[in-house]
Amino acid sequence: MPHPASHVVITGASAGLGAAFARAFAARGAHVALVARRADRLEALADELVGTHGVLACAVPLDLTQPDAPQRLSSALDARGFVPDGLINNAGFGTAGPFAAEDPARLRDELLLNVVALTALTREFLPTLIAxxxxxxxxxxxxxxxxxxxxxxxxxxxxxxxxxLTEALWVETRGSGMRVLALCPGPTETEFFDVAGDDRFKVGASDTPETVIDAALRAIDRPQGGPTTIVGAGRALTAHANRVVPTRVSLAVAARATKWGTS
Ligand SMILES: NC(=O)c1ccc[n+]([C@@H]2O[C@H](COP(=O)([O-])OP(=O)(O)OC[C@H]3O[C@@H](n4cnc5c(N)ncnc54)[C@H](OP(=O)(O)O)[C@@H]3O)[C@@H](O)[C@H]2O)c1
Structure with missing residues (x-):
């Protein structure tokens, strides 16, 4: 049975996995709120989804690194009468290179988006999702x-x-009817690598966004499913192996995979 979420907020919906999530939920008949900075892209996608699937799709342009972003998103949804029962915290980006040489401002933004905004949005909407x-x-x-x-x-x-964080929330929300999932894709063909400006992330073959979304939906649709989905059987094997091999070994393998020390 498809998960019954009918009003889904998707961050990072102007590109890549976020846009693919939006298309997938709209195809299931869910209304979607699309969040990212590029308003033109969000509006074009919203028009496409309304036209193709007849759902409500609203664009909410926001820079999620701003401290008031969760409250502004909440207000924008309230103003439209959009009460979410789904939240896909997908917006994120990566930096690469020797840590000592990285741009401090970009590192800060990376943590503000990947960690702080994701946490704040989860806190902002989790009570409504549970309700x-x-x-x-x-x-x-x-x-x-x-x-x-x-x-x-x-x-x-x-x-x-x-x-x-997500795995802990999976436990905290048990018995509430919540489906909580940490989605762990491998390299995927999106704008991610252009934004990162580096190929150190590209370890192994890449998936298409559609492959990742198919794996995500299969996991989402299992009400008793586990807290974490790794996309790709080979990657799951490596991830589990990391738990049992000594840290030095896993670090050596990781350094080779990210070509550390070769440039
Ligand atoms: N692609 C991969 O290989 C891969 C692998 C594993 C995990 N992931 C994760 O998958 C997620 C989606 O990435 P993707 O691959 O789809 O990359 P992408 O194509 O670069 O999309 C990233 C999305 O995040 C949004 N975003 C960036 N900064 C933002 C900000 N300050 N405020 C609001 N939105 C912002 C971007 O929109 P705007 O620029 O319009 O704001 C865009 O919609 C990320 O969390 C990433 O870490 C990706």
Whole structure:
């Protein structure tokens, strides 16, 4: 049975996985609120979804690194009478390179978006999601959440946080009807690598956004499903192996994968 979420807020909906999530939920008949900074892209996608699926789709342009973003989003939804029963915390970006040489302002924005905004949005909407009796919370983490990644240190740490937070909330919300999921994709063909300006993240073959969304929906639709979905059987094996091998070994493998020390 498809998860019954009917009013879904999707962050990072102007591109990549967020836009694919929006198309997938609208195709199921859900109304969607689309959040990101690029208003033109959000409005074009909203028009497409209204035209194709006859759902309500509203664009809410916001920079989620701003401290008042969760309250502004809440007010924008209230003004439209949009009461969410789903939240997909998908907006995020990555930085790469030697930590000591990274731009401090960009590192700060990375943590503000990947960690602080995701946490604040979850806190803002979780009571409403719980009150629906069938709420959905998906936090997009990453395959990078399973081990420290030299060369991609801050991004991997930010995604480890997302996975940890989400798994704890999966337990906290048990019995409330909530479906809580940490989604952990591997490299996926989106604008992510252009924004990062570095290919250290591209470890192994890439998936399409549609492959990732199919895996996410399969997990979302399992009411008794676990807290974490790793996209790709091979990646799941590596992630689980990381739990049992010594840290030095897993770090050495990770450093090789991210080409640490080669540039
Ligand atoms: N692609 C991969 O290989 C991969 C792998 C694992 C996990 N992920 C995760 O998947 C999620 C989606 O990434 P993607 O691959 O779809 O990348 P993407 O194509 O670059 O999309 C990122 C989205 O985040 C939005 N965003 C960025 N900064 C923002 C801000 N300050 N405020 C509001 N929205 C902002 C962007 O919109 P605007 O620029 O319009 O604001 C865009 O819609 C991220 O959390 C990423 O870490 C990606």
């Amino acid at each position: 629906s009796g069938h709420g959905l919370l998906v936090n997009v983490a990453s395959n990078a959440a399973f081990q420290p990644l030299p060369g991609v240190a801050t991004y991997a740490a930010s995604k480890a946080y997302v996975k940890s």
